[in-house]
Amino acid sequence: MKLQVALDTLSLEACEELLSQTQDYVDIAEIGTPxxxxxxxxxxxxxxxxxxxxxxxxxxxxxxxxxxxxxKCFSAGAxxxxxxxxxxxxxxxxxxxxxxxxxxxxxxxxxxxxxxxxRAQEIDEMGVDYICxxxxxxxxxxxxxxxxxxxxxxxxxxxxxxxxxxxVKLETIDAIVQEGAEIIVVGGAICTADDPVSATIAxxxxxx
Amino acid sequence: MKLQVALDTLSLEACEELLSQTQDYVDIAEIGTPxxxxxxxxxxxxxxxxxxxxxxxxxxxxxxxxxxxxxKCFSAGAxxxxxxxxxxxxxxxxxxxxxxxxxxxxxxxxxxxxxxxxRAQEIDEMGVDYICxxxxxxxxxxxxxxxxxxxxxxxxxxxxxxxxxxxVKLETIDAIVQEGAEIIVVGGAICTADDPVSATIAxxxxxx
Numbered sequence: 001m002k003l004q005v006a007l008d009t010l011s012l013e014a015c016e017e018l019l020s021q022t023q024d025y026v027d028i029a030e031i032g033t034p035x036x037x038x039x040x041x042x043x044x045x046x047x048x049x050x051x052x053x054x055x056x057x058x059x060x061x062x063x064x065x066x067x068x069x070x071x072k073c074f075s076a077g078a079x080x081x082x083x084x085x086x087x088x089x090x091x092x093x094x095x096x097x098x099x100x101x102x103x104x105x106x107x108x109x110x111x112x113x114x115x116x117x118x119r120a121q122e123i124d125e126m127g128v129d130y131i132c133x134x135x136x137x138x139x140x141x142x143x144x145x146x147x148x149x150x151x152x153x154x155x156x157x158x159x160x161x162x163x164x165x166x167x168v169k170l171e172t173i174d175a176i177v178q179e180g181a182e183i184i185v186v187g188g189a190i191c192t193a194d195d196p197v198s199a200t201i202a203x204x205x206x207x208x
Numbered sequence: 209m210k211l212q213v214a215l216d217t218l219s220l221e222a223c224e225e226l227l228s229q230t231q232d233y234v235d236i237a238e239i240g241t242p243x244x245x246x247x248x249x250x251x252x253x254x255x256x257x258x259x260x261x262x263x264x265x266x267x268x269x270x271x272x273x274x275x276x277x278x279x280k281c282f283s284a285g286a287x288x289x290x291x292x293x294x295x296x297x298x299x300x301x302x303x304x305x306x307x308x309x310x311x312x313x314x315x316x317x318x319x320x321x322x323x324x325x326x327r328a329q330e331i332d333e334m335g336v337d338y339i340c341x342x343x344x345x346x347x348x349x350x351x352x353x354x355x356x357x358x359x360x361x362x363x364x365x366x367x368x369x370x371x372x373x374x375x376v377k378l379e380t381i382d383a384i385v386q387e388g389a390e391i392i393v394v395g396g397a398i399c400t401a402d403d404p405v406s407a408t409i410a411x412x413x414x415x416x
Binding site: 036060063084086139 | 216241242244245246247248249250266269271272273274276277280281284296298299319320344345346
């Protein structure tokens with residue numbers, strides 16, 4: 001069970017400071033989509049260089065040109081890159097080809113997939129490493145809980161490992177740990193906490 | 209009718225050279241998704257500064273955190289940014305809020321939308337500026353033609369203006385011009401041509 005911290009509201013300097021104080025607790029540092037939009041692969045290269053023992057995930061949410069775009073992430077030093085579950089199978093297959101070529105990993109982000117069970121089963125056959133249920137930031141105020149989706153995911157996948165993202169916080173971590181996920185992604189509950197270092201340690205202490 | 213050139217396989221220097229020789233023909237310069245993945249908003253800022261009369265589109269394909277991510281594009285100087293048609297309505301609404309705040313524009317990319325007519329009608333009510341039918345790069349070898357989708361789009365939208373992308377080339381431009389689109393996006397047919405400048409001019413000469 002790994003803790004992935006989504007870094008998308010902090011400056012690069014603040015990310016470096018946070019990781020330097022939490023590197024014994026953070027397994028995967030996610031360069032979030034807004035961070036990629038602003039800076040491209042610069043934070044991927046920089047943080048991989050500074051923290052070689054932490055896995056770096058480039059949350060690029062690939063939707064097309066799968067192999068071409070994934071190549072750019074892995075060449076920059078990313079250990080994992082994301083592709084959207086709503087993308088065409090050809091796109092996901094391209095990202096998988098790129099990952100195998102670079103000996104790296106693929107996470108499929110299931111955000112806004114309409115039939116989660118059916119699409120997860122299809123994607124589970126494609127050789128991806130992780131399938132991530134993800135409650136969009138833009139709908140987190142509707143009360144939707146990623147735990148429900150995690151249960152559906154866990155009931156259908158046989159090859160890929162499960163991941164969960166979207167509004168995960170200290171109050172909801174135990175139920176997720178109990179349901180079981182290979183990767184638990186935490187963003188706001190760490191990055192917008194008064195003390196992000198303490199928040200990281202407190203959350204990781206609930207992991208099994 | 210505007211020509212949008214998708215820049216996603218050239219270096220920044222090559223883009224600058226191409227635009228400097230074609231600025232009377234290119235209406236919109238698209239900073240393509242792979243370019244954003246590599247460089248973030250740097251090419252947006254750089255090319256807007258060099259070519260203030262050309263509109264700059266940031267092809268960020270937003271899928272979540274609509275207002276937050278669009279703010280980053282418009283703050284960097286983009287005139288138009290893209291959001292995915294498969295994203296949640298809240299996300300598209302967030303991008304529209306950001307665009308109105310910055311007095312900029314929104315293009316919705318309909319790539320992989322399953323029911324194009326129905327989704328285009330929904331999105332047409334949301335205050336977006338352009339709806340773009342888009343045949344994914346990863347399925348362009350299947351013979352799928354964006355012209356068919358453009359006809360569907362044109363038959364249902366009443367507010368937004370139509371755009372078309374995905375494998376558009378000199379041989380297919382006349383049929384698209386005849387069907388009618390506010391923006392025609394051309395990528396590979398220009399950027400991978402032996403002579404991109406001549407290719408740009410040849411294609412633009414078919415516009416009405």
